[in-house]
Amino acid sequence: MADLEEMLHERLAPAFAEVAGEAADPTIRRSQHTGFAGGDQRGDFQSDGALALASRLGRNPRDIATDVVDQATLDDLCATVEVSGPGFINLTIDDVVLTRLCTEIGRDERLGVAPADNPETVVVDYSAPNVAKEMHVGHLRSTVIGDAAVRLLEWLGHRVHRANHLGDWGTPFGMMIEHLLDVGETEAAYELSIGDLDAFYKAARAKFNGDDIFAERSRRRVVALQSGDESTRRLWRQLVDESEKYFMTVYDRLDVRLSDKDFVGESFYNDRLQPVVAELDRLGLLRDSEGAQCVFPDGFTHRDGEPMPIIVRKSDGGFGYSATDLAAIRHRTQELGATRLLYVVGTPQRQHLEMVFQAARQAGWLTPPARAEHIGFGSILGRDGKMLRSRAGVPVKLVDLLDEAVARAAAVVAEKNPELDETVRTRVAHAVGIGAVKYADLSTDRTRDYLLDYDRMLSFDGNTAPYLQYAHARICSIFRRAGVEPPRDVQTLTVTEPAERALALELLGFSGVVAEVARSLEFHRLATYLHGLASTFTTFYVRCPVLQAEVEVRRSRLVLCDLTARTLAIGLGLLGIQAPDQM
RNA sequence: GCGCCCGUAGCUCAGCGGAUAGAGCAACGGACUUCUAAUCCGAAGGCCGCAGGUUCGAAUCCUGCCGGGCGCACCA
Structure with a gap:
């Protein structure tokens, strides 16, 4: 402790x-x-x-x-x-205590952060792109925040299920399958694999709207898909597989822990929808309203005090998305045994989620200690303060945004440190560019909208990823220069300078912040802490020469450097951001 | 109409019951024979949207108003 x-x-x-x-x-x-x-x-x-x-x-x-x-x-x-x-x-605090505690956490791989005493099973529902649709900036936040949640909770010893709730079902698949047949499977696979998802989807949509025969084929195809027609299922599977492959390239680029095993799309719950609705009915929670089967969760009223419904079964007999959400909750608590369900979803969906949670509670699928939390987030805005859109007015493609950030990072690195060799430079540019994007997303209160500004996020000054990464790289540089290994077996430290003392005090705050963030999932608190640490370190760096100091002091300062580097690396790692050794 | 969220330094944001409200950017003044100056130090900058209320104490909690954003049944 x-x-x-x-x-x-x-x-x-x-x-x-x-x-x-x-x-x-x-x-x-x-x-x-x-x-x-x-x-x-x-x-x-x-x-x-x-x-x-x-x-x-x-x-x-x-x-x-x-x-x-x-x-x-x-x-x-x-x-x-x-x-x-x-x-x-x-x-x-007594300096002796300060140094003793620093020595203590220095000997610990985990820097004094104990694993959870009561590990639980957690499901993190995040990212959730749609098959045959481009990932856009809206998916960025869910993916980045969800990934951080996964990293943090796993590090604390919880059993974490990563649930990538892929949009892989619904009526649009009729037209997409027909379009797939029109262009030919090979050509379609090619289009999808190069990430031209929007073009594919748009072409299908255009034909559906403009060609009655195509539209009719599409409708029949939906029926075939839902009734389990084998060849239709195969074509559907092909669409899903190609999209998943494409999404994986984005995840790799984003440096996110999602794997192809984490896709648990809407279709996964198909077999469970009927039982869920039947059980709701048995529990007396189901009511007919204008031909639709609805649940009216307690505490939600409409305009004039009428209760608000969630539609589990549409008047045409199809299942509503709420049915899928409820089936997912039941699956997660009852089959996976999860007690903490996290939904990394934009704030506009808050009410919908709360209604679903409430319905699940009333159905007995979400009872303590199990609970669900909406990890909401705001929108990404352009420099004009409006929702980020490309010039054409469509949402910005996520990969374009990442390319832009990495390209800019590469330019900065090339300018600031021309001596780095090509391969290292490429790696560093990636780490800095992607890190900057993620940090910009994680360093402010997630419930608020934030402004995407490449210049600001890639700046080496201020509360940015590059600033933190630079602090880390400088420390590594000290050890590299001196050709010494970080001293981890030190018995005692000494702090004399105020800057050393301030750094020691700051280092000891890590475990408290981690504990707080594990509870609230407010990652900006961790970001703020890390920035404060890096900032305290740079002051120390300027004031307290390390390598030139006399033996005892030098060893002590090396320990502080090492501790800082490790805290930054682990802290950034929890945010899903790399800490290169040089830059 | 109902509901939710947000108005803090010129800009981007922390702080969300406790002392004289903090960072970073920009602008201003300093510091590179010393471990990456990609940095650091200093000074400047605020009736915390407005008005009431609760409290020993309010940027923080409550009410109202103004301004901005977003939701309100068969798309997820």
């Missing part, structure tokens, strides 16, 4: 309870130093619990704070403990 906030909490909570006569939250947090004239006078951490207690106990908060400080055992952790202002307790 190297989480200082938690350690302080454990020490102060009993003291607060003693003084208050009941349990009271010490409310520990890192102190804010900036903007405070007179410098570093608020300690490293502060406890604000006394203020909240004042009115409840009818006592002066300063007196309460003083009593708490008297009660608490803090000597072995803190160098100074001061009551300040209206009743804050300012806590300054």
Whole structure:
């Protein structure tokens, strides 16, 4: 246990309870130093619990704070403990403790982040492109955020199912199969494999709209597909396979962990729709409304207070997408045994998902400890502040966006470090370009829209991937230059300079942030932490020469460098971003 | 009409019950015989959309208003 906030909490909570006569939250947090004239006078951490207690106990908060400080055992952790202002307790960590804890996490592969004590089975539903349709920027966020969730939860020891809920079913497949037959299977396979998905889809759509005979063929084809006609199934499978192959090339380029085994498309649930609807009926949850079979989940009302439906079976007898969503929930909780279902889906779908979740709860398919969470995200906007679209007004192809980022990264790397040889440079450009795109996506509150700006995301200044990657590369450069291995068996560290101390303190915050993000899946908190760490490091880097320092100090600084590099690499890794050794 | 989300420095964003609201960019002033100056340091910049309310204390919670975005049954 190297989480200082938690350690302080454990020490102060009993003291607060003693003084208050009941349990009271010490409310520990890192102190804010900036903007405070007179410098570093608020300690490293502060406890604000006394203020909240004042009115409840009818006592002066300063007196309460003083009593708490008297009660608490803090000597072995803190160098100074001061009551300040209206009743804050300012806590300054003892340097000896700081160095001891850093040494401790330095010996740990996981930097002091313990695996979950109660690993659970988690399903992450993300990415979900549509067969024979191009991936566009809308899929970017789901894929990137979902991938980060998978990486983080797996790293913490949870069993994670990656559910790529591919759009591989529905009426459009009639026309796509007919179009496939028209152009010939070989030609179609070629078009799809080179990633010209939109052209294929559009051609099919155009014929469907303009050619009655084709439209009729398409409708018959849908029926054949649904009734399981063998040759139709084969053609359908071919469309799906080609698309999956194409999506895999995008995922590889994006450096995302999805594999071809993770495609669990809508069609997967076909056999389960009937039983789901039957069970809803048996449970008395199903009602007919205008010819459609609906569930009216509790708590959702329409315009004038009428209940709002989710349609599980359409009036034409076909199943609605809500039926698929419900079947997926039931499958995930009952067959996969999942207790945490994550839906990485845009915020506009919030209400739909909440209704489905509620219906599932009422059906008994989503009961504690199992729960579902909508990991919503906003839209990507262009520089004009509007939804990102290409000049033609269509959504921007995801691969085009990635190409642009990598090309720009390559140009920057070539300019800044011409000495890098060709292969390394290509690799670095990829890591930087893709990293920049992902980081831009993960570094702000995901529920909000964000502005896509290549110049900003690829800048080496500010809260960007390249800045973090650069900090990492510089550290690697130190070790490379000196020809030394990172010292991992060190017994003791020393911190003398303020910059060293600040870095040590920052390094110890990693486990707390990871724990918080595992709960909230607010990856921008991890990003903010990593940026703060990199920034603290660069200050240290400028102020504290490593290799020229005298033996003892040098070894100590090498440890701090190594710890920083590992924290950055692991932290970026959890976000799905590479940390190259040089750039 | 109903519902959800968002208005914080010129720009992009953190902070979401606690001290004099923070970063980065841009603009301004400094720092390269020293481990990648792809950086660092400094100064400047804010009635936290507006108005009420709750609280010892509000950018943060509640209500109303203004402005912007997005949803509201057989497409997912």
